[in-house]
Amino acid sequence: MNVPDTVGHNIGFVGTRFAGTDGVSLEADKWAKVLWEHKHVSYWYGGKMDTDPDITSLVPHAYFGHPDIQWINRRIFGTTTRDPEVTRRIFALAEYLKHTLYEFTRRFNIEVMIVQNALCIPMNVPLGVAITMFIAETGFPTIAHHHDFYWERDRFSVNGINDLLSMAFPPTLPSIQHVTINLPGQADLSHRKGQSSILVPNVLNFEDPPINDDYPHSFKEDIGLSHEDFVILQPTRVVPRKGIEHAISLVNSLNNPKYKLVVTHESGDEGDEYMHALQEMAERQNVDIRFVADRVGEERGNDREGRKIYTLGDCYAAADFISYPSLYEGFGNALIEAFYFKKPILVNRYSIFVTDIEPKGFKVVTMDGYLTKDVVTQVRNLMEDGAYRQEVVEHNFELGKRFFSYSVLERKLRALVTNFTGMDDL
The missing domain is CATH 3.40.50.2000 (Glycogen Phosphorylase B;)
Structure with missing residues (x-):
């Protein structure tokens, strides 16, 4: 050392x-x-x-x-x-x-x-x-x-x-x-x-922006998607308090077969019942949901089968939109990560967001426990309007640098x- x-x-x-x-x-x-x-x-x-x-x-x-x-x-x-x-x-x-x-x-x-x-x-x-x-x-x-x-x-x-x-x-x-x-x-x-x-x-280290290289470009293909598909990323564990059922409803309401829901983490020590319920819900609503924890690791590399392993940062880089409909969070690291990686995000207004983050002036799509037509419209606008999306994510990055760096x-x-x-x- x-x-x-x-x-x-x-x-x-x-x-x-x-x-x-x-x-x-x-x-x-x-x-x-x-x-x-x-x-x-x-x-x-x-x-x-x-x-x-x-x-x-x-x-x-x-x-x-x-x-x-x-x-x-x-x-x-x-x-x-x-x-x-x-x-x-x-x-x-x-x-x-x-x-x-x-x-x-x-x-x-x-x-x-x-x-x-x-x-x-x-x-x-x-x-x-x-x-x-x-x-x-x-x-x-x-x-x-x-x-x-x-x-x-x-x-x-x-x-x-x-x-x-x-x-x-x-x-x-x-x-x-x-x-x-x-x-x-x-x-x-x-x-x-x-x-x-x-x-x-x-x-997060906002003074040192994320590396922009070609490594994440193969992420979509490696999880079975095409480059024309749009990734709505759920960068959390699969536990009930993360509210992932709202992310499924969002993708269903967007009504575009190219929108795919990708979940990065495992269930952890709380069992797989919630994950099975989500899979059944997604099937009923005709939503393509991918659980890719086996392709996400702490470092880039290859697994025992020779498959490419991506970091969580790579997943953000490959994402088009971030879903964060948590019911409760102690702080909300995924939210700050979305600002850092310059991605638009949907947030369920959990209590800490309301008291500690929302007053800072970040531009995010918010919901209050349930999806509305207006929420879906705001998400669609961010997905489809590149100039507007860029304006939003740059604004959020600068605020993140001011308050959470x-x-x-x-x-x-x-x-x-x-x-x-x-x-x-x-």
């Missing part, structure tokens, strides 16, 4: 997982890149990792998917009490994980710890308790980056750990600076915990780090 000429502070990222393309991992990587540009060196602690082993502490029990953590989760959610053995295991694992945090901070001489989502959503309760106890014992300078709170998820509403949620999700300790990603989260944290926070939105993140991180160090380190 090439270390900057003048090393700043050693930053320790702590979470359950830093691997793959989940939102938390992606945002943590962006934070690390901005910190690196300003001479800060990042180190990583977690249970599932694809970071450099030389700068990583891999602790399997920190991963929420570890069998021991899953055993606990099955016994603390959906019930209002917990067995004494569950309590014993939670605190035994928390004590062990706290010890590994001491080792991590000593091994890499960590000066500031950045906890990514592990102190707000109880996917791994022992880890949250361990981090809280570690900070309470050491007064360690900590930035707690909260992407989702447990009170936002129905699955955590009935539980047998209210005492631990009050203690650690998130904790109220003087050496913690809290960071939220949207205005409702900021307000909820203040109301529920009496804690102020700095608002740091999810960002790396320079915005840099300003926010400067304040957070300076609060601990007393020096303008960024």
Whole structure:
């Protein structure tokens, strides 16, 4: 690893997982890149990792998917009490994980710890308790980056750990600076915990526009479409809260056989029933829907069968229009990605869009829970009027650069780090 000429502070990222393309991992990587540009060196602690082993502490029990953590989760959610053995295991694992945090901070001489989502959503309760106890014992300078709170998820509403949620999700300790990603989260944290926070939105590197090369030109052909077809891209996982049934209805209402709906991601750990329901719905409405997760990866290349693999950015490049009819989003990365890749987009007016993004003045097609003739007409105009479409996407790119760029993140991180160090380190 090439270390900057003048090393700043050693930053320790702590979470359950830093691997793959989940939102938390992606945002943590962006934070690390901005910190690196300003001479800060990042180190990583977690249970599932694809970071450099030389700068990583891999602790399997920190991963929420570890069998021991899953055993606990099955016994603390959906019930209002917990067995004494569950309590014993939670605190035994928390004590062990706290010890590994001491080792991590000593091994890499960590000066500031950045906890990514592990102190707000109880996917791994022992880890949250361990981090809280570690900070309470050491007064360690900590930035707690909260992407989702447990009170936002129905699955955590009935539980047998209210005492631990009050203690650690998130904790109220003087050496913690809290960071939220949207205005409702900021307000909820203040109301529920009496804690102020700095608002740091999810960002993209608008200062460095996407590469425009020939690689994505074969995408349509490789997924069985012709170059004359128009791709309406659904760049999300296949889960009910993404509202993909609205995208099917949109394509049906556009009434053009050349319009194809392409879905980039898999169902994940929530099962395939929703995907099967979507396939049946598309068949009834005579909509050509393609699920292409097997052709989309983190890097360009070829799979074991020799087929070309495309990145999500390649999918955006090949798309003509973006569908984003989500019912709920913690922020809405796909929306910012559409602005970055200069694509027009349809948005269902989910709450965070209404509070954090819509007031900025972006030009998008919006729906309020259902499609109307006017919505379909607006989409058709953007698909068919090239000059109008170009005007819209250029406008959105410039606004994205102003409000959701790396320079915005840099300003926010400067304040957070300076609060601990007393020096303008960024």
